[in-house]
Amino acid sequence: MDTRTADELHVPQQKTSWMEFVKTHFRDYGMLLSLLVIMLFFQVVTNGTLLRPLNLTNLVLQNSYIVIMALGMLLVIVAGHIDLSVGSIVGFVGGLAAMMMVRWGVDPVTTTIACLIVGGLIGAAQGYWVAYFKVPSFIVTLAGMLVFKGLTLALLGGMSVGPFPVVFQRLSSGFIPDVFGGEGFNYTSLFLGVASVAVLIYFSFRSRANQLKHAVETAPFGLFLFKNGLLAVLVIAFCYLMATYRGLPNVLVIMAVLIALYAFVTNRTTIGRRIYALGGNEKAAKLSGIKTERLTFLTFVNMGVLAGLAGLIFAARLNTATPKAGLGFELDVIAAVFIGGASATGGVGKVTGAVIGAFVMGVMNNGMSILGIGIDYQQVIKGLVLLAAVSLDVYNRKK
């Protein structure tokens, strides 16, 4: 019957050259490259303002809530859905936190926990209709967007409520305290940066060793070193810059932990794998024994919790809750996920992509503001960048 030899069946390990590898993995690195190019561009045209420690800190603070929501939105979009209500949830949860702390005198810790639970419940309420009633998520969350925008107005009585207890403000405006007591230089921040680089490099060496042991196609060693080296230099340089100002913001640490957590969940856990399968082919996933309804429901609950967290961070940053908080955030979040390479039909998308996408939007916002470009043309440019990024991706995929 089959006369093919084992050699044909087990294609031998080929030495992949740098160029070839970069070419085949262009999509993985393309986004990162674009981000670096955009940063470089603004660094030059703003005469170096972009990467000043103060501005860098601002950049992180301004984008933290978008990044955090992009993590949840990525899962929603990978599962084949969309959530338009996150901006309104940010406003509502921020307003609720303000009322609890300022008007009802609840302590910040209880408030935080309660608000995250409320976020989860809102996600559950919407996920229920999407998952079990099969109402299109676009419709359900469009309704949610209107409902919670209205409820925010009602809750705050149309007024701004603040300021918050100092402890709560630290959520956004606090920095990691320096245990080493450096004068004008935050050694703890630098130390954290170096430590996380060490951990990252340890893990990538371990995974490479594993890949080699099992004859998996791996990046050429030179490229591997280059990649890790570049990452190490970037992270340490970033932490150094931050250390010369006030150190790492608390919110950056929260963000970094969440990014690591979600990257792990999507790449390495059964639930992550199942979400991708659900978005890639719901019928096949269902016939493979995956509880597709429950999984869809949970992605919305998760989105709700993260939107709640974003609402708290945003309120803490402004030190006041306003009825307009969160307006239009859903658009930035969704754009970030799509710029990051997620597919609108589901099943495709990466956490790192979404984070990079969020920073592409963030750097452009920040850079254009420094340049004094009005909010009008900022939006035009952001819209065009979104279209260009996704068109390029679609074009690449067709090839």
Add this chain to the structure above:
Amino acid sequence: MSAILEMRGITKTFPGVKALDNVNITVKAGEIHALVGENGAGKSTLMKVLSGVYPYGSYSGSIIYEGEERRFSGISDSEALGIIIIHQELALVPLLSIAENIFLGNEQARYGVIDWSSAFARTRELLRIVGLNESPETLVTNLGVGKQQLVEIAKALSKKVKLLILDEPTASLNETDSDALLNLLLQFKAQGISSILISHKLNEISKVADSITVLRDGGTVETLDCRAEAISEDRIIRGMVGRTMEDRYPKREPKIGEVIFQVENWSAYHPIHNHVQVVKNVSLNIRRGEIVGIAGLMGAGRTELAMSLFGRSYGQNISGRVLLHGREIDVSTVGKAVANRIAYATEDRKTYGLVLAEDIRKNVTLANLEGVSKNLVIDDIRELAVANDYRAKMRIRSPSVFQDTVNLSGGNQQKVVLSKWLFSDPEILILDEPTRGIDVGAKYEIYTIINKLADAGKGVLMISSEMPELLGMCDRIYVMNEGSLIAELDVAEASQEKIMHAIVKSGRR
């Protein structure tokens, strides 16, 4: 009588498969010409060549229609000349009215503005001809299948049809509607419209056909003239089947043990039309190491039976019992069915079997992620080892297990699907059309895998529309028709003729 259509030496190949091999057919003007053959004999492919779905250049041979050689580049070309095809799956838009459907793409319009009064008047006229007593404004979704069929025919008439092609028009019709439709064909014949009728219902063909062309394995077997002498159903069946069993199936010494799997009085109803019973009181059993086949025509309810068994993935109001080793098991969800060691490889691997955008590795472990994970964390290395193991065992041809399944050939895709289910460690495997759309070489490999599974003591339930395949592979064959099991044949006594006879007999009732 002159010929309206002559197709000469038509050969059409798909990657790895020769679907049509030097097919010849001549349809005379004003006759009803029946086209018969088993599933996969090439009937639909031939009609797609004729109607331009497969454009000129994608096949070899020539089409002579009304005395001229024609080179159609699309359906619109053939339709312009009066060749209209009505497919088995009706191509109507459910939420548009009868009139809108009839003139869809051919609107009664001037400068893009539709003249509704003229459209309605013409629709009424057409409906009268086909004998459909409905208002032109009725939505198609509110019509039964039989009436929808008539709307399709009215639509064909609106295009000044000269050659009408009907693909299994009566498959989903009841007796009365079928008769009405056949009478309509006879009426058309009297008006000089020729038709090609594709049907499995040989009694209908004997009733109306003037000549019959028999296809088998993509080639023309013979053309029978019914005007000269009456052609019996037996005669047609002989033509359809008459091939010797070649050495296409790997040898196997069956080692059959005790009954391990039983289904008792299994019934299921259509998921939308809850009064239509799709699976009717089916009882069957499978023994250890046995390969059991289910034969039947398309629409017999075989897939529906399998899917309703597998976690109620099809239908509603499902009733009946499933027993494994004599103990009743719960198969009410896919998860429970898998946990009870049942696996189902679907007939449509692209829609229901694979996550095409993901690689071989991720597809193989999808139904049993617990098998490669600990505390919800996937062990990459173990997963990779599992995938590589199956890739080698199943001889999946790909550069690595990181190849996306969308880029694999049909045979290799099927091997991935089988790998997935084998990794879930089932005792009972339901294989639905396991070799559909797969070339001959890959088929042999799939057969070998199936035989190995049976030898390993698993029970295999194999659904196939290719009778030779069932006869070559199975130890026992159930015949299914219209939702019921109508016969059970030991492979030693089974033959294609017997299976066809059982189907034809039960269909006649």
